[in-house]
Each structure stands twice: as structure tokens, then as C-alpha cells.
Amino acid sequence: MNQPADQLQAAIAKRAEQMGLTPYALAKLCEGKPSEDTIRRYLSGGTTSSSNAARLCDVLQLTLTPKRKANQ
Numbered sequence: 336m337n338q339p340a341d342q343l344q345a346a347i348a349k350r351a352e353q354m355g356l357t358p359y360a361l362a363k364l365c366e367g368k369p370s371e372d373t374i375r376r377y378l379s380g381g382t383t384s385s386s387n388a389a390r391l392c393d394v395l396q397l398t399l400t401p402k403r404k405a406n407q
Contacts, residue, residue, distance in 0.1 A: 343388055343399075348378045350395040364394045 351361060358378060362371035369377075369387040377383040377391075392399060 340382070343392075344377065344380070346397060347388065347391050347395060350397055351378065351391075354395065356395075361391065361394065365390050 356364070358371050358375040361374050362369065365374075369383065369390060373383060373387060374391070377387070391397075
């Protein structure tokens with residue numbers, strides 16, 4: 336299990352739900368890149384490229400920050 340990728344997917348899915356956005360609406364906001372089908376698969380637990388995830392984060396106004404280690 337790729338934990339950071341799973342956490343990112345969960346955050347994207349949660350934010351889209353909070354904003355009431357369907358995969359179709361997200362695809363329109365992303366101007367079709369990624370496609371509605373790609374977004375639907377990703378939100379259903381599939382994988383996507385880092386550029387697609389970054390585009391979704393941008394449209395959903397999510398900011399990625401590195402997690403700090405406890406001893407830093």
C-alpha cells in the first residue's frame with residue numbers, strides 16, 4: 336500500500352465531496368485534463384499520474400506540504 340498516495344487520493348475525494356463536485360464538474364474545471372473517466376477511476380480508488388493529481392489539487396485549492404518528522 337502506498338500510504339502517501341492513498342492519503343492524497345482521500346484528501347482529493349473529500350475536498351471534491353465538500354465542494355459538491357462530480358467527476359464531470361471536476362473535468363470541466365480542469366478543462367478536460369484529466370478526463371472525466373480518469374477522475375472517476377481515481378476517486379473510486381484507482382491511480383493517476385502525479386501531474387493529474389497536481390491539477391486536481393490546484394482546481395480544488397489544496398496545498399501540498401511535506402510532513403515534518405517528529406525529531407525535526
